[in-house]
Amino acid sequence: MEPIVVGYLGIGVLILLLFTGMHIGAVMGIIGFAGIVYLLGWGPGLGILQTVPYNTWANYNFSVIPLFVLMGEFCFRSKISTDLYTAAYKFLGGLRGGLAMATVGACAAFAAVSGSSIATAATMGTVALPEMKKRNYDMSLATGSVAAGGTLGILIPPSVILVVYGMLTMQSIGTLFLAGFVPGVLQAILFILLIAFICWRNPSLGPGAERFGWKEKFLSLRSAWIVVLLFVIVIGGIYAGWFSPTEGAGVGAAVAFIFALARRTMGWKGFRAALLETARTSGMIFFIMCGAMILGYFFAITRLPHEFATMVSGFELNPYVIWILIIILYLVLGCLMDTMAMVLLTVPIIFPLMCGPAGLGFDPIWFGIMVVIVAETGMITPPVGMNLFVIKGMAPEVPTIQIYKGILPYVVMNIFILFLYTLVPGIILFLPALLG
Amino acid sequence: MVAQPVNTEATRPRRTILGRIVRYLGYGIDPLSNWVGGSIAAAITFFMMAITFADVIGRGIFNTPVAGTLELTEYGMGVMVAFGIAYCAFRKGHIQVDIITLFVPRKVRHVMDMVAYLCSAAFFAVITWQTWLHVWGTHKDGLTSAVLLIPTWPFVLLVTIGAAILVLVFIRDLLDAIDKVGA
Numbered sequence: 012m013e014p015i016v017v018g019y020l021g022i023g024v025l026i027l028l029l030f031t032g033m034h035i036g037a038v039m040g041i042i043g044f045a046g047i048v049y050l051l052g053w054g055p056g057l058g059i060l061q062t063v064p065y066n067t068w069a070n071y072n073f074s075v076i077p078l079f080v081l082m083g084e085f086c087f088r089s090k091i092s093t094d095l096y097t098a099a100y101k102f103l104g105g106l107r108g109g110l111a112m113a114t115v116g117a118c119a120a121f122a123a124v125s126g127s128s129i130a131t132a133a134t135m136g137t138v139a140l141p142e143m144k145k146r147n148y149d150m151s152l153a154t155g156s157v158a159a160g161g162t163l164g165i166l167i168p169p170s171v172i173l174v175v176y177g178m179l180t181m182q183s184i185g186t187l188f189l190a191g192f193v194p195g196v197l198q199a200i201l202f203i204l205l206i207a208f209i210c211w212r213n214p215s216l217g218p219g220a221e222r223f224g225w226k227e228k229f230l231s232l233r234s235a236w237i238v239v240l241l242f243v244i245v246i247g248g249i250y251a252g253w254f255s256p257t258e259g260a261g262v263g264a265a266v267a268f269i270f271a272l273a274r275r276t277m278g279w280k281g282f283r284a285a286l287l288e289t290a291r292t293s294g295m296i297f298f299i300m301c302g303a304m305i306l307g308y309f310f311a312i313t314r315l316p317h318e319f320a321t322m323v324s325g326f327e328l329n330p331y332v333i334w335i336l337i338i339i340l341y342l343v344l345g346c347l348m349d350t351m352a353m354v355l356l357t358v359p360i361i362f363p364l365m366c367g368p369a370g371l372g373f374d375p376i377w378f379g380i381m382v383v384i385v386a387e388t389g390m391i392t393p394p395v396g397m398n399l400f401v402i403k404g405m406a407p408e409v410p411t412i413q414i415y416k417g418i419l420p421y422v423v424m425n426i427f428i429l430f431l432y433t434l435v436p437g438i439i440l441f442l443p444a445l446l447g
Numbered sequence: 448m449v450a451q452p453v454n455t456e457a458t459r460p461r462r463t464i465l466g467r468i469v470r471y472l473g474y475g476i477d478p479l480s481n482w483v484g485g486s487i488a489a490a491i492t493f494f495m496m497a498i499t500f501a502d503v504i505g506r507g508i509f510n511t512p513v514a515g516t517l518e519l520t521e522y523g524m525g526v527m528v529a530f531g532i533a534y535c536a537f538r539k540g541h542i543q544v545d546i547i548t549l550f551v552p553r554k555v556r557h558v559m560d561m562v563a564y565l566c567s568a569a570f571f572a573v574i575t576w577q578t579w580l581h582v583w584g585t586h587k588d589g590l591t592s593a594v595l596l597i598p599t600w601p602f603v604l605l606v607t608i609g610a611a612i613l614v615l616v617f618i619r620d621l622l623d624a625i626d627k628v629g630a
Contacts, residue, residue, distance in 0.1 A: 032548040032559045034541045037567040044570075061577035061584075065606055069525025071517050077492050077527065078499070254503045261499025268496070286489035287534070290527070294488070294535030295542060297528045301574075347544045 014050055018313030021046045022360075025306075035352050039302030046309040059308055064301045071257065072178065073300075077293040078260035079171050082241070082267045083125035084289050087134055088281035089271035091237060095120045096138045098231040101223045103203075108210030108217030110146060111156035112203045114139040118160030119199035120235065122167040123242045124267065132161025132398050136405045149216040150409045152209065155417025157405075158398045159202055162387035162425075165350060166195035166380070169245055169263065172350055174256070175296075176379045179303075179358045180366070184256040185249050189443040190376045194384065197438070198428060205424055237270050250446065296351060303355040316363040320370040330371040331433065337361060338385050338429060345389015345396055353386045376443060377436045381429065388425040391418050465626040472619045480537035480616045484530040484609065491527035495520050518592035522602040529609025536616040541567075554628060561624040568617035575610040582607055 012020075021042050028038045048056035067073070086092070099113035099120070106112065118135050125131055136157045143153040165172050168188035177184040210217040223231075245263040248254050254262060271277040277285070310316055323333060344353050361382075366375040390398045393415040402414055432439055498516050506512040535541055543563065548556050586600040 029544045030547050031562060032543045032545055032556075033563040034543055034567050036541065037563075037570045041566060041570050044573075057573070057577055060574050061581050064574050064610075065525060065578055065581060065603060068528035068606065069521050069602065071521045071524065074495055074499075074520050074524050077524075077531075078496055081492055081496060253507055258499050258503050261496050262503050264496045265500035283489070286492055287485050289492050290485055290488035290531040291535045291538050291540050293492070293528060294531030294533070295540050298532050298535070298541055347546055348542060352542050 014313040015315060015318050017046055017049060018310060018315035018318075021309065021313075022315075029347070034298065035348065035356065036298035036300075036302035039299070039306040039356070041302075043302070043305035043307070043309040047305075047312060050309075050312055059305060063304050063308065067301050067304045068297055073297075075174050075184075075257045075260040076171055076296055077289055078264045079169050079174065080292050081285065081289040082169075082245075082260065082264040083130065084285035085264060085267035085271050085277070086121070086124040086238070086241070087130070088285045089267070089274055089277045091124070091234065092117070092121050092134045093138050094231075094234040095238065096135065096142075098235040100142070100220075101228045101231040104220040105222035106207070107214055107219050108152065108206045109219055110139065110143045110148060111152050111206045111210075111217055114143075114153075114156045115160040115163070115199055115202045115206065118157075119163045119167060119195070120238050122163045122165070122195065123238055124169075124263075131163070132157055132401050133405070135160055136402060140406055143217075146220050147218060149417075150406065151413045151417035152206070152216050153417070154402045154406055154409055154414045155419075155421060156202075156206060158391050158396075158402045158414070158418050159421035161398050161401070162391055162421075163195060163199055163202075165383055165387055166191045166198065168192060168195075168242075169256075169260070170383070171296075172354055172383055173379060175300075175351065176354055176358060176382065179355070180362050180375060180379070182375050182379060186376055186443045187379050188246060188249070188256070189446055190380050190439050191383070193442050194380055194428075194432065194439055198384075198425075201424060201428065202421065205420055209420065234274070237267075241266055241270075299352055299355050303359065307359055310359060316360050317367065317369055319360060320364040320367050323364055324369060324371060330373070333371060334365075334373070334433065337365070341382070341385040342389045342392055345386060345392055346394075349397055350383070350386040350390060353389070354382060358382065374436060374440060377432070377439050380439050381432060384425065384432070385429060388422060388429070391425075392422050393418060461626055461630060463626060463629070465622060465629070469619060469623045469626060472615075472622070476612070476615045476619050477537065479612050480533045484534040484537065484612055487609075488527045488531040488534055491523045491530075495523045495527070515592065515595040515597075518594060518597070522592070522597070522599075525602055526605045526609065529606040530612070533609055533613040533616060536613055536620075557624050557627040557630075561621060561628060564617050564621035564624055568614055568621055571610055571614045571617065575607055575614055578603060578607045578610055 025038060025042045029035065044056055044060060047059055095117040096113060099116040100110065103109040103112045103116060114135055118131055121131055121134065139157055140153055144150070168191050170188070170191055173187040173191055174184055176182070177187050206217070241263055244266055245259045248262060249256050249259045341353065344357070362378070364370045365373045365378050390396045393399065399414055399418065403411060498513060498519055502513040502516040548559050551559070582600050582603045585603050590599040591597060592599065
């Protein structure tokens with residue numbers, strides 16, 4: 012068989028096996044290994060297994076992943092999320108739908124220190140859902156705002172997923188962080204406006220709570236400032252050249268740790284849980300990463316990503332038609348796996364098609380941000396987006412159909428956002444161009 | 448990631464012969480993956496954070512970076528990740544596409560589980576074997592780190608041990624799934 016045929020066959024078997032419930036990392040690794048053995052023989056195949064796992068794991072640059080996860084964990088365990096919600100609540104709570112807006116605002120702020128949408132949704136959900144229930148909020152609106160707010164967790168830097176994207180595609184992590192900032196903040200603002208609009212149409216959905224004076228409002232920022240500080244230290248330090256993005260993760264985690272010590276809110280139990288949770292999450296990511304690397308070698312031998320890009324470009328379809336097809340693909344994938352797995356699985360093939368030399372000529376930084384947004388949209392798309400299950404787990408008394416109803420406006424909003432950025436890529440690219 | 452359903456069935460073996468074997472294996476494998484694996488991965492993560500911070504502060508303020516931060520982090524990552532993957536397997540945290548497994552009869556689900564654990568166990572068994580060969584390779588070549596000249600092979604050996612524990616966890620889960628197919 013031609014190597015390229017073996018490559019396509021590999022992808023077919025890969026998709027089939029994924030659905031059998033095998034571990035995603037193992038499926039990718041086994042297909043890659045089998046493909047290499049078939050094409051080059053046992054020697055090179057086993058050789059790959061000898062060097063690739065060790066070199067993928069014992070990699071200095073990848074230390075950025077566990078350390079950013081650790082930073083988010085420390086912030087989470089020191090209960091910063093509660094303070095963030097309180098602050099957002101004092102500022103926005105008096106408005107119609109203010110608690111839902113506060114949820115989105117607090118999610119966006121927490122996103123600055125955390126990199127996972129499910130973690131953000133779970134963290135904020137436990138704080139915000141009981142509060143909204145107490146104030147007689149419509150539970151559709153309440154659950155929707157938590158699920159949607161969670162998806163902000165990934166875009167606003169520092170973002171673990173953008174780090175992984177940068178490593179897979181050899182793009183600058185600093186540039187990706189800069190590029191994610193404006194879309195992340197803009198998305199948060201649009202979500203808040205959306206809630207305002209929904210509650211303006213039907214005020215009974217989100218009655219206003221009590222208002223607070225300016226003194227109280229600013230006092231509530233007392234401990235929320237740490238998030239701003241962390242953000243400025245990590246992102247500022249990277250751009251000022253004090254340290255590399257890799258080191259920035261370590262510095263951020265250390266500052267978050269010192270802060271948690273000073274606040275005395277984490278405790279030994281929280282400290283232990285933060286480190287163990289980081290170990291678990293890192294283990295999960297690097298299992299898939301190892302499989303993705305082995306699969307990557309197989310694809311490199313078959314030249315599949317390049318040939319695939321050449322073939323699709325050869326159809327001479329409008330690039331935007333292909334882009335829409337890719338969006339649909341990601342929406343479907345969002346039902347099956349979380350964003351990290353999606354990126355590791357798809358980017359090695361789709362990136363050369365979109366941005367490679369034989370591809371459609373899209374900007375690699377722009378595409379990185381778009382992949383994250385579209386994958387996150389997949390996470391909240393009914394009926395099986397994964398964030399929805401998290402919310403259902405936290406609010407089992409809310410009928411599933413209500414949760415779907417609540418999330419739908421945000422899905423529509425996200426699709427609008429995707430179209431907007433496709434038409435005006437400058438919204439994503441002007442900040443990196445300005446500062447880069 | 449937080450929402451991964453915890454497979455409580457798998458943690459409670461049945462009272463069959465195979466179930467007993469699974470339980471006895473658990474007495475050895477659970478502390479290895481949970482306690483040893485988790486603790487080592489956690490300790491190294493904290494160490495990597497501390498050394499990176501110390502290096503940046505030392506370099507920026509006192510003009511004296513910590514020698515060998517890069518290579519220590521590199522060694523640390525290898526060991527941390529290997530034990531982290533084993534720990535994650537103990538916590539049933541590895542990602543699977545469960546859209547079909549959720550809708551099939553219980554027995555079919557256990558068969559699918561069986562295949563999944565068998566493949567993962569086999570895959571990492573080969574990796575463990577090959578990494579073990581890599582230990583000898585790095586030992587024979589006398590490979591060391593660039594600055595502190597720390598030999599590489601003990602760290603490759605630790606990665607091998609982490610991977611071996613992972614294989615044991617998967618084998619335990621495999622036997623458990625086989626036992627449940629028979630139920």
